[in-house]
Amino acid sequence: MTEGPKDTTVAQEFDPRTSTIVIVTFNRSHLLTRLLASISTMDPKPGHVVVIDNASTDDTTDIVAGFDGKIGAEIVYRRLDTNTGGSGGFSEGMRTAYDLGSEWIWLMDDDVEVVPDGLSRLSAWTPRFRHIQGRRYDYDGSEFYWQYRVSPSLGIPIPFAPAGFDDSGYREMNSGCFEGMFIHRDLVAKIGLPDPRFFIYWDDTVYGYLASRHEPCVIVNEFVLRRTREIKQWDMGTRHLNASSDMYRYYIMRNRGIMRHYYAANGDYRPLAFALGTAATFVKEMIRLAFVERKITKTGWSNLWRGMRDGWQISRNRDFGIMPPLAG
CATH class of the missing domain: 3.90.550.60 (Spore Coat Polysaccharide Biosynthesis Protein SpsA; Chain A)
Structure with a gap:
């Protein structure tokens, strides 16, 4: 150290x-x-x-x-x-x-x-x-x-x-x-x-x-x-994949709609690349279900899909504003 x-x-x-x-x-x-x-x-x-x-x-x-x-x-x-x-x-x-x-x-x-x-x-x-x-x-x-x-x-x-x-x-x-x-x-x-x-x-x-x-x-x-x-986690050597919950699965997908606004406001939003990242996130959560929690449930699936749907709606909201600075 x-x-x-x-x-x-x-x-x-x-x-x-x-x-x-x-x-x-x-x-x-x-x-x-x-x-x-x-x-x-x-x-x-x-x-x-x-x-x-x-x-x-x-x-x-x-x-x-x-x-x-x-x-x-x-x-x-x-x-x-x-x-x-x-x-x-x-x-x-x-x-x-x-x-x-x-x-x-x-x-x-x-x-x-x-x-x-x-x-x-x-x-x-x-x-x-x-x-x-x-x-x-x-x-x-x-x-x-x-x-x-x-x-x-x-x-x-x-x-x-x-x-x-x-x-x-x-x-x-x-x-x-x-x-x-x-x-x-x-x-x-x-x-x-x-x-x-x-x-x-x-x-x-x-x-x-x-x-x-x-x-x-x-x-x-x-x-x-x-x-x-x-x-509970899947130990992959230097990396760990932790267990999650249905609530987390929903917000993991839903909040990508909020992320989109922050990246766009700072000039880093690339629609096709971000969509690929969203798909990769969905797949990662399925891997988490299968290999960490060792279960594929209906609620697990539905929360991912529901989160992705709501995230898309947030991303399309043109009135969504990011947090302002505290000074200046």
């Missing part, structure tokens, strides 16, 4: 108290408990921890209250009236952190825990980059591989992007992952908040794509998170 860039100005340029961890949670208080406990062991610690509760019906509110004043960072708790999905949660979390004046915003779901020196590992790269993705361990302790490059014309991840790192310790990316995205407020101001209309899926891919259009974005060879929830 690399030690990060050698830069004697890091300590002066990065103040951990100006950073904020944003957590989105929904009815998984047992996992949220582990995450908040891991934050209490961090060194250094962030200034704030924002918890966005997507209208949970379990004891999430009590769990958060129990950690108040005990983790070494100020907890800001927002319970939403309805479940807005991960997309809505991260949009609200980003807005809250931005309004707090946070210089750096670290996003994560509730099913991970933070490596104690994770913030320090990320901060070593802040003099050079403003959008940084750390690595994470999978549930079993293995190295989780995330596809960090996308083809804008196809609108899908590039599966043969190299998994290893060279001596630089980083690889440039043009995608994003809200499971660990570390982003500076200046970049957030330029591209705006995450689009809550995605509900789930493709939201972070598009957000990372937008960030990469402004300045270099990187994934660094630093392990900063550890997954705490076991997910």
Whole structure:
């Protein structure tokens, strides 16, 4: 593992108290408990921890209250009236952190825990980059591989992007992952908040794509998170194909209609190539059903088709506007 860039100005340029961890949670208080406990062991610690509760019906509110004043960072708790999905949660979390004046915003779901020196590992790269993705361990302790490059014309991840790192310790990316995205407020101001209309899926891919259009974005060879929830998957060596759900299958296809508007607004929409990417996404989900979940169900099929139909309708909506920047 690399030690990060050698830069004697890091300590002066990065103040951990100006950073904020944003957590989105929904009815998984047992996992949220582990995450908040891991934050209490961090060194250094962030200034704030924002918890966005997507209208949970379990004891999430009590769990958060129990950690108040005990983790070494100020907890800001927002319970939403309805479940807005991960997309809505991260949009609200980003807005809250931005309004707090946070210089750096670290996003994560509730099913991970933070490596104690994770913030320090990320901060070593802040003099050079403003959008940084750390690595994470999978549930079993293995190295989780995330596809960090996308083809804008196809609108899908590039599966043969190299998994290893060279001596630089980083690889440039043009995608994003809200499971660990570390982003500076200046970049957030330029591209705006995450689009809550995605509900789930493709939201972070598009957000990372937008960030990469402004300045270099990187994934660094630093392990900063550890997954705490076991997910059924097909292990393909350096790649993993995780199990999904009928709801995810619907939004995977439906949200390509939203993606189309973002690529078109930035001059990267190619109708034939994007249609091919949509077909490839459909096939991938069928492979996921067959080889990961080992079932081909009527609801699986119907949700894919329904999502593709609704996505086509969204893509044809000429009144659909993308999220505006926060500044300028």
